[in-house]
Amino acid sequence: MKTNQGINVFEKYLTVWVLLCMVVGLIIGNYFEFIPIFLDRFTYAEISIPIAILIWFMIYPMMLKVDFTSLKDVRKSPKGLYLTWVVNWLIKPFTMFAIAGLFFFVILSPFIENDLARQYLAGAVILGAAPCTAMVFVWSHLTKGNPAYTVVQVATNNIILLVLFTPIVALLISFTGVLDTVGIALPWDTLLISVILFVVIPLSAGVITRTQLIKRRGDDYFNNQFLPKFKHITVIGLLLTLILIFSFQTEVIMNNPFHIVLIAIPLIIQTFLIFFIAYYGAKKMRLTHDVAAPAGMIGASNFFELAVAVAIALFGATSPVALATTVGIIVEVPVMLGLVVIANKTKSWFPEVV
Numbered sequence: 001m002k003t004n005q006g007i008n009v010f011e012k013y014l015t016v017w018v019l020l021c022m023v024v025g026l027i028i029g030n031y032f033e034f035i036p037i038f039l040d041r042f043t044y045a046e047i048s049i050p051i052a053i054l055i056w057f058m059i060y061p062m063m064l065k066v067d068f069t070s071l072k073d074v075r076k077s078p079k080g081l082y083l084t085w086v087v088n089w090l091i092k093p094f095t096m097f098a099i100a101g102l103f104f105f106v107i108l109s110p111f112i113e114n115d116l117a118r119q120y121l122a123g124a125v126i127l128g129a130a131p132c133t134a135m136v137f138v139w140s141h142l143t144k145g146n147p148a149y150t151v152v153q154v155a156t157n158n159i160i161l162l163v164l165f166t167p168i169v170a171l172l173i174s175f176t177g178v179l180d181t182v183g184i185a186l187p188w189d190t191l192l193i194s195v196i197l198f199v200v201i202p203l204s205a206g207v208i209t210r211t212q213l214i215k216r217r218g219d220d221y222f223n224n225q226f227l228p229k230f231k232h233i234t235v236i237g238l239l240l241t242l243i244l245i246f247s248f249q250t251e252v253i254m255n256n257p258f259h260i261v262l263i264a265i266p267l268i269i270q271t272f273l274i275f276f277i278a279y280y281g282a283k284k285m286r287l288t289h290d291v292a293a294p295a296g297m298i299g300a301s302n303f304f305e306l307a308v309a310v311a312i313a314l315f316g317a318t319s320p321v322a323l324a325t326t327v328g329i330i331v332e333v334p335v336m337l338g339l340v341v342i343a344n345k346t347k348s349w350f351p352e353v354v
Helices: 014-031 034-039 049-063 068-076 079-107 114-128 136-142 147-176 188-217 219-230 233-248 250-255 257-284 289-300 304-315 320-345
Strands: none
Touching (some): 049 219, 079 114, 114 147, 136 320, 250 257, 257 320, 304 320
């Protein structure tokens, strides 16, 4: 095993486990479809309860590390928050529109007819306007991000999302020509339940566990005996989540293999671009790595639960728009794991944490 300064063997080969889990998910969805059919019954506001539970297990170990007494340090160094807000809301949605439009209407036009290109672009827009809420805690964990700072970054993004998501999506989709009007109905129940499930509940559970254990057993027990018990829980939760997601999406993936590849190209380019805009911005601002890495990850990854829900609500579950948001799920984990490796190998770019 590696030392605590690097990722361990299990995490080192995480890409391999991810690919295996994708294959397992497709096999289950194709040959044992009664399993996803049964689990799909447990859905509320377009959110899969089984997946929500697994995401909760992914996030809980990260939340155990949140020390609320350290939140005052966020106020002392707000530059990381400003960077996150600017990249996520003033840059990301518009670069997604530009990159996806360039590929769907110009570069890939011989393979995608114009009407389909409009719908794929609409799906990309919805995806690009929804910065990550849940999975960013996993990426922060893998890059040894500051847990308290990450929580504040995610929480403030959720507040901004309530205000800006609808008008940004409405504006950009109006340029695609897909809708006759620019009215976008944000599924508030999906958004609010997602925030409660993926932020409020695990954060509350983590903080309560932390304060009670430290009070009863002390810091040494909590940090050196209790926390190590959760060493692999986050990654195991991620792998099980992937199996479920791919079992749910098997039919869509199997019926559109070529177009999934075409849609994935601009989404992957956008992911790398946004990460490096935020990451390089953090370097120029001389932020520490434990703030810079999560800042890059939040913008690069997406709130795919919300994006899929909005696409389904507006255009239907079998629409090309919904397919484009689904492709975002497919490419996100492998690409984000690559960015985790890049972030971990470039830690020397940033000042030491004081």
